Structure formats: C-alpha cells, structure tokens
Amino acid sequence: MKMLKYSFGFLLSALVFLSSCRDFVEPNIPYSEFDTGAYLRTIRTTDENTSLTFNFFNLANSKFALILEAVDIEDGATVETVEIKVQHRRLITGVGLEYTPSEPVLVKTLSAADFAPNTESRFLRTSFQIPASEAISAVGLTPADIEGGDTFEFSLILTDNKGRQFNRENVSGNIAGAPFYDSPFQYFVNVICPSDLGGTYEFTQTNMDSIYGSCSGTISGTTTWTPVSGAPGAYRISDATFGFWDCYGDSWGSGSVRINDACGNLSMSGADKYGVGYSITVLSSTPEELVFVWLNGDGETGEVTMKAQDGKPLPTLM
Template identity: 30%
Template sequence: MKKYKILSMLLALGFFVGACKTEMIEPIDLDALETGGYVRTVTPYPVGASTFNYSAADMAGTKMEFLAEAVTPNKGADFASYELVIKFVDATPANGTKTTAALPLKVLQASSFTKDATTGYPRATITVTGTEALTATKLTTSDIAVGDRFEITGTMKLTNGKSFSISNTGANITGGAFYSSPFFYRVNVIK
C-alpha cells in the first residue's frame, strides 16, 4: 500500500511538472518598439498652476524661467527643437475681452542646449519675458490685469519628424512627479 501511495504521489508530481511546461514564446523585440521624448522641467520643481507669474505693474522687468532637459532614449541625440506657442486668457472682462488663440512664441533649436555632465542629456534655461509675451500676443499693458494668465505650450520635435506635446503624451509623463514634463506652462498675471 505504501508503494502505491509513493507511486501515486510521483505520478501526480510528474503530471504537475508536465503541465507547467510551456513552449518558448518569442520575446518582445525592444529595439522595434516606438520611442519618443519629452522635455523635463528640472527647476523649478514641481511645476504647478501657480509656479510662474508676470507682474502687471512691471511687464518689462518680469519673466518666466525654467531649466529644461531634452530626454530621448539616446540621450537627446535625436532631439531637434522645442517649439513654444502662447495664448492669453482674459479672465477680467472689466477691461475688455482680449483672449487670443495660440500664437507662435519661439523655437529653441537643439544646438542651444548643452549636454549636462551629470545626466548626459541636453539642457537649456528657457526664459520668456513679459515683453516677449505681450509682443507675441499683440497686446499692451493696458490689455492685461491681475487675474489674467498666459498659457505657454511646448512641442518637442525629433530629427525623425516625430513631435510630442501635451496632446499626444500620457499622463504619467505630463502629470507625473518623476518626469516633470507638463508641455504646458501657466503664467499668472499678478500685481
């Protein structure tokens, strides 16, 4: 009887081991996967709705500024440019309604970025002055008031023709704390 128990257990173990055996499935070809890129905001960190401000009283002397890093799988080698567009949102109708469409602001070529010694990715300080914002939106200081805002949207272009912006990038990249790549910068008009 003892032999039958041992034989039964060995037979069950054999079936169990045999049932777990699978065919080798073709592994994922990681080199064939689509890849992209993003422009990470290094400082200030994190970027929020109240991170950047323009002073309505001193538009000529105020600016929005951040340190940006172009991240691609090959350390930014296929990064071509970072294009910025700007939109003015008039939230104070007392001085008229001057909300604009998205208008071209500036294009930063990859050549204006410098490889960072620590990360190996290209970095640049991106600055948009109050005067640049007014010029791009064709507004004057009398058109803006405390409570209004400028919205700056970025698009990363790669040398292979692909482009990445807030509209085709996932929430993990645009809203995640690790990647810090909103592709969108809100500049509030304050006193």
C-alpha cells in the same frame, strides 16, 4: 507502491506547472523593435533660471523661464526643435474665458544647438527666458492691457530628427503629470499681484465722526495686520476703528474685519462685534505712508494716516 504512484503524479504536475509559468513570464516579444518617443522633463529650481509667474507691479522685469531636459533613446540627441507658443487668457465674469488671440502664436524656437550636457544627468538640457514684454507683444497686447489674474498659456512642440512631433495634444497623462516625468508641454503663467502688508504700523487718525460719540483732535497708536492663512492678500486687522471706540468708552473686542489687497485695490470684509460691515477708501499712497478713510454701516468714520515700518516701504496702492 501506492506512495510511489502519488509521488510520480505530483512530480508530473509540478513539471507541467513550471513549464506553463516559464512560458508566461518570458513571452517571446521583440523588444528591440519597439518605437520610442521623446519628452521634455521640467527641472524645477528656486533660482532665477525658473519662473512661472509675471508680477503685475513689475511686468518690465518679469519673465517666463525654465530648465528643460530632453529625454529620448539618445539621451536628448534626437531633438531638432522646440517651438514655444503663447496665448493670453482672461476670465470674464458672467461670460467665461476670453483668449487673445484665438490660437496660440509662436514666441520662441529652440534648436538642437541650444541643448547641452550637464553635470547632474546624462540627458541634454536647455534653459530659456521669455520676458513678459515679449509675450505681451506676441499676443498683440500692451502692458496697459494686462490685469492681475490674467494668464499666459505657453505650449511647447518638440520635433525630433524623424519629423515626429510631441506636444500637449498627444502627451499621455502619466508623462504630463507624474512627478518623475513632469512634462506637460504646457505651462500656465499667471499675472500675480504680490502682497506684503502684514505687520504692525504706527498711525494717526483724524476727522472721526459717529452718532454714538465723538473724539476731537487726533488719535495715535499702532495697528496690526495679520496675514490670513490660505487667503493670499487678506489680512485680519486688530481694530477696524483704529482706536475710535476706545475714545468714547467702547472697545473693539471680538470684531473680525479683514483688509483685502487685490492688485493694489484695498477693500474691507467681515464685521465688528455688532455685525456691522466696513469699507475703505484710499486717499493717497506712497512708500512712506498710506492715507485712507474707513466707514462702517452705522455711519462711523475716520481718516487714518499709516506709516511705513522701519526698512519696509509700503507698496503703492490704487
């Protein structure tokens, strides 16, 4: 009898527990009355249909280009327009960010007709291109005003068929930054200066001078510029004296000097094995050869003519 009472009590408790769990996991929420929005998923590819940089050395052929996928309750069909605005930004040392103009300006508008079905998803997609020249003109500047390191901020405003607007001001962090959604409604297009000086080059050196020794005539040899990992535009140079020390009995040894390419402006950093720094002055630059003078803190110097590698012309430097 005692066992029967315990069993009945256990059964009653289980029924109460299961009943409470059922109410918890199946709340009476009117899902059909939820409001829905829209966002623009960024479709990233490696072809010419996407580009998020302007090449400082080739602004005439640079562009901001994207593929966008409209995601909403009607698979993209609620989109009416997408306005694309732009603003130029520059970091001024000691001052901060300078914007031109003070507010973003309209540079392009996409309509519902620009969105079409695709073979990769059920959502409508569009692709567009904005040449750098159009962006520069829209903000009231000319190509001559642009510098390496500048940024063009493009912001998108989506208006749906209910008159609602979705933009960078009201998009949530998850929608903007999560890889699946990737819908920031804004894109920072940087003006970059591609640098490709890595390699081994033939050179000749003249006009060498030093208080420690001299080397008359001409030195010929090869110099290797090795890209520095994590430092775009920086190259570790195999011998910053280009063989001059070898000429009078010394050697480069453990010296570590870099060539730095900042949008066509060359500089040197680091020091030789004696802790002496170096500088460089470019005398002339063509696709066939680069002529420059190096100088260190001890007054040693030389004029170097560096030849282009086979099939790889040198970039025009300042």
